Amino acid sequence: MSFTSEVKEELVSLRLGDSCCTLAEISALSFCLASFSLRGRGEVLLNYTSQSPTVAKRLVMLFRFFGHKNIGMSTRRDNRFGGRRFTVLTLSGNDARAMMQRIGVLRLEQGVFQYRNIPQRTVRRICCQRAYIRGMFLGVGNISLPEKAYHAEFILPDKKRAEFLLRTLQLQNMQFSMYKRRSSYVVYSKNSGEIASLLATMGAVRALLRFEDIRMLSQVKAKALRSVNCDQANLSRQIATAQKQLEHIDHIYKFAGLTALPDNLQQLARLRISHPDYSLKQLGSMLKPSKSKATVSRMFKQIEEFADNISEHIPTTSREVKT
Numbered sequence: 001m002s003f004t005s006e007v008k009e010e011l012v013s014l015r016l017g018d019s020c021c022t023l024a025e026i027s028a029l030s031f032c033l034a035s036f037s038l039r040g041r042g043e044v045l046l047n048y049t050s051q052s053p054t055v056a057k058r059l060v061m062l063f064r065f066f067g068h069k070n071i072g073m074s075t076r077r078d079n080r081f082g083g084r085r086f087t088v089l090t091l092s093g094n095d096a097r098a099m100m101q102r103i104g105v106l107r108l109e110q111g112v113f114q115y116r117n118i119p120q121r122t123v124r125r126i127c128c129q130r131a132y133i134r135g136m137f138l139g140v141g142n143i144s145l146p147e148k149a150y151h152a153e154f155i156l157p158d159k160k161r162a163e164f165l166l167r168t169l170q171l172q173n174m175q176f177s178m179y180k181r182r183s184s185y186v187v188y189s190k191n192s193g194e195i196a197s198l199l200a201t202m203g204a205v206r207a208l209l210r211f212e213d214i215r216m217l218s219q220v221k222a223k224a225l226r227s228v229n230c231d232q233a234n235l236s237r238q239i240a241t242a243q244k245q246l247e248h249i250d251h252i253y254k255f256a257g258l259t260a261l262p263d264n265l266q267q268l269a270r271l272r273i274s275h276p277d278y279s280l281k282q283l284g285s286m287l288k289p290s291k292s293k294a295t296v297s298r299m300f301k302q303i304e305e306f307a308d309n310i311s312e313h314i315p316t317t318s319r320e321v322k323t
């Protein structure tokens with residue numbers, strides 16, 4: 001499975017947020033995947049076309065959240081894309097009209113749909129900015145395997161939508177760039193720090209841990225090569241320890257959420273996620289108030305015990321959707 005598919009699988013498994021965020025997510029997916037057409041007697045069809053069955057599943061979840069049960073589904077092969085299969089989900093009639101009005105981009109004027117700018121309110125709140133970015137990534141996002149090169153991109157059909165995404169990323173303190181590729185606009189970053197932030201912002205914590213693992217290993221390898229006197233055994237031990245700690249943190253994240261940890265341990269867990277290559281001493285100096293190496297080691301022991309005590313029962317908030 002590609003890293004992108006892995007990230008998307010994880011995003012789709014996240015439970016739907018508050019209705020404001022759910023609206024932001026469906027808006028983003030609509031802006032990048034939907035097209036509309038008119039049939040006889042003024043009937044409107046809203047078609048969402050995606051190559052990914054995972055994304056189609058998320059769309060069905062979102063449609064149902066807004067009470068749309070009549071969802072048409074078909075697949076088609078596109079010869080221009082080497083005969084790839086696409087899933088097309090269709091809302092029609094009142095469902096289509098309601099969705100268009102909900103996302104506020106198209107309005108009916110004298111029987112004709114008018115295109116408007118993307119409403120600013122879509123990303124007014126911080127939670128919604130994240131949901132919007134997640135929706136965009138599900139629709140048109142890509143992260144290339146970090147083993148090869150760090151590269152994240154979103155491919156958008158027009159400048160307006162690309163600039164809107166760029167601004168939304170900026171609101172979340174991420175600096176992406178934009179360029180025109182044939183008839184599309186690409187919003188991208190080659191900076192591993194920005195890509196890690198993107199994963200964290202979207203809530204793809206498992207993917208983030210894997211990404212950081214790879215990032216850590218390559219940093220550690222680079223450091224090892226640079227330093228002739230590097231103590232290999234010590235380094236390997238440090239990597240193995242950090243790896244174990246990340247596994248405990250990942251386990252807690254998956255089965256209880258990091259917020260289940262006491263504040264001091266939570267702070268340490270987050271520091272470890274963003275600095276997998278730091279020593280206990282370095283992590284201790286970053287804690288507020290700062291802690292000694294021995295205390296940090298005890299705190300990781302507590303995190304480990306916390307992880308061991310969690311039964312492997314998911315509190316289940318995500319709703320199963322059969323498509």
Ligand SMILES: [Zn+2]
Nearest residue numbers: 020021127128
């Ligand atoms: Zn929100």
